Amino acid sequence: MIGEDAVLQVAELRTTFFDRGKPREAVRGVSFSVRRGEILGLIGESGSGKTVTGLSILRLLPEHAKMEAESIRFEQHELAGMPDSQFAALRGTELAMIFQDPVGSFNPVKTIGWHLRHAMARRQDSNAISAKTWQTDPLLLLDEMRIHTPERILDAYPHQLSGGMLQRVLIGMVLALRPRLIVADEPTTNLDNLVERQILDLIRHHQRRLGLSVLFITHDLTIARDLCDRIAVMYAGEIVEMGPASAVLDDPQHPYAASLLRTARSLEQHEATLFELPGEPGQDARQRSGCRFAARCPSVMSPCQIDDPPLVRVSPQHHTRCLLHVQ
C-alpha cells in the first residue's frame, strides 16, 4: 500500500536489456518512494542504473529492454501493468521528465512560443482557467523562468537559444503542465558552473513554491547535497544506501557511498594525489554471486563473496546494503 505522504512508490523494479537475445540486467529489485514535496536524489557512477530507473518509470526505454515491477504506485494509479494508452495520458501531464540534453525535447521547426502554447494546452484543466497566470501565459512563464527578453524568445527557434536558455524554457514547459512528479535526469550536466547554479536555483525555487515531488538523477554529490532532501545511492543496478541527505552524505554506512564521498572531497580540496576507487562497476559485478561491490570494497570479508546483502536499517530513516551491518 502507498505510504500516506508518498507520491510515487516503486517496489521491486527490474529492468533487463537484450543484446542479440542475450539478457543484460541493468536494474535489480529497486524499491523506493518519493514523498510529497520532496526531492529524492538518485546518485551513483555512470552505469549504476540510475537513468535506467527513471526511464523505466516513465516507460521511455528502448524496444530491446524489458521492465518488470511488483508495483509502481503513483498517487491513486497503479502504473505496473497499466495499458500504454492509459499511461500516455499521465506522461507529459502529471508525470514529466527533464532530460540532460534539452534539444531532443523540442521540435526544431517550431518556435518556442509554439512549444509553450502546446504544453499549456495539454493541461487537463486549462479550459477551466480564465485568468492569466504564469502557467497559462507564455510571456509570464518565460519571465518566471528569469528570461529577460521573453518577447524575443517566443519567436525564436530552439537552435537559436543557448543550452542554458533552452533548459530554462524546458523547465517552464514542464511546470506549465503542473505535474505531480518530475523526473530530472542530470539536467545541468552540459552547462557551465554559473548557468548550472542558476538552473538549480530555479528548480529549487519552483519545487518549493509548488510543493512538487522530484526524482533528481545526478552523479554530482555537491548538487545532491545542495538540492536533495533524501538520497538513494545506486551501485551495479541496486540501491545500496538510502536516507536523509545529511545522514547519507555526512555519515555514509556503505563502503561504496563512503568511497564516492572520499573521491568528491579529494577533488574539492584539490588534493595532490586524488583518491580513486579502484576498478569499474561493469556487467561483471551484476553477474557475480554475493555482494556486487566485493571486488572493489576496501572492507570485503569472506561471506561477502557468497551472501547477497539485504538492505538493512541503521537508523529509523537510514538503510544500507552491507553485511557489516547485518547482526
Ligand code: SF4
Ligand atoms: S557486503 Fe562486504 S563487500 Fe559488500 S559492501 Fe559490505 S563489506 Fe563490502
